Amino acid sequence: MGEVVLACEGLKKRYGDLWVLKGIDFEIEKGQTKVIIGPSGSGKSTFLRLMGLLEPPTEGKIYFEGKDVYGSGLDLNMIRAKIGFVFQEPSLFRHLTALGNVKLGPKVVLKMKDDEAERKALEALKTVRLEEWSHHYPAQLSGGQQQRVGIARALAMDPDIILFDEPTASLDIELTWEVIDVMKDLARRGVTMLVVTHELGFAKEVADEILFMDDGRIIESGPPEELLKNPKSPRAREFLRRLIGGV
């Protein structure tokens, strides 16, 4: 058993009268890659935002490296700095170059010196194969390149885990591949990752576990070969049938 990086217990979230998350228990260990699949509206993105400490839960607890993050007066920003987040839309800072985007966190949040932050940022851009594009502004990059800058921005913080919220959902198929390739690379290097995606190829190749979410709950989980070939719950079966074979 490795060290648990991020975990939650009885996690619930309500917007107005609507319970979007209805009680989730989850944990992920250092070096693992877990993939979340499920129909839209099942609460996947909300779950991820809660785990990234971007929104507080209505009920339940979140643990980062064993510590209850909302429990004991911890500096949330310092924990957020250790949890990388890659959004569905690249969400880059539009007034900064690729390098500027990646450099900002190390410089402002981690208080690195300029040249140190720059070295860190260039290293991250190299990992996502964009070192030659470092001086381009977001508007001058393709969607796939922007998304990779987003990944580099998370990487440069030396996070203990990176959360991905459908990072390829708004990309064309070819651009999807370049992003997925980078993510596979990261998974093989042992970066801890929690990924919401419907790229089953990615899940099959690198995931340690797939979680199927529906209606605010994790309905089923297991190793990819098992869950994808032989889902136990009827809802997962139906979902996968549609996802793989059309309607």
Added chain:
Amino acid sequence: MTFLGLAGGFVLGILSALGDVYGTKLMKVIIAGYVEFFRGSPLIVQLLFFYFSIPALTGLNWDAFTAGAVTLMLNSGAYQKGYFKGAIEAVFKDQLMAAKSLGMTFRQTLRHVVLPQALRIVIPPWTNEYISLGLSTSALIVLGIRELTNISKSIAAQTFRPLEVYLFASAIYFIWITVSMKVFDWIYERVRIPGLEVNI
């Protein structure tokens, strides 16, 4: 006078825009009242109101220059608030979320993400405010302040040559505004970033 009004209005404009976008309900109501008051009445009325009523209401005595400057600041701030609000809102929520995910505080986000973009976006509409405020300083004539229009008026009265004098005054306004616009265009080009152009 124009510069005083603009500078004061700049500070007021940014602050009230930030308050309106990120502030509490009460702040929003106060700011809305302020903006409505100054945008909903003519500048001349505001000038007279501040010059004559504030001393009457508070016993505070101020000269025409101070009253004029304060009114211009408040008036310009109300207009500038609208431009800044548009510019701040043009920095989309997804970027604020991204900054949060990096662990940035609200202040760091304002300084490194929101303001650098908002200040660039605001330059074109801000140029308009500059021109409009510059031209409306002629309203200061009602307080007897010696600005261009007022001076022209006395010269015209002394020389009995209103045509030449007012033509000359117009030319000064015209040259001043043309030069200023060139300067702002130059600044805009200098700090322009590809893809950041937003129409607000």
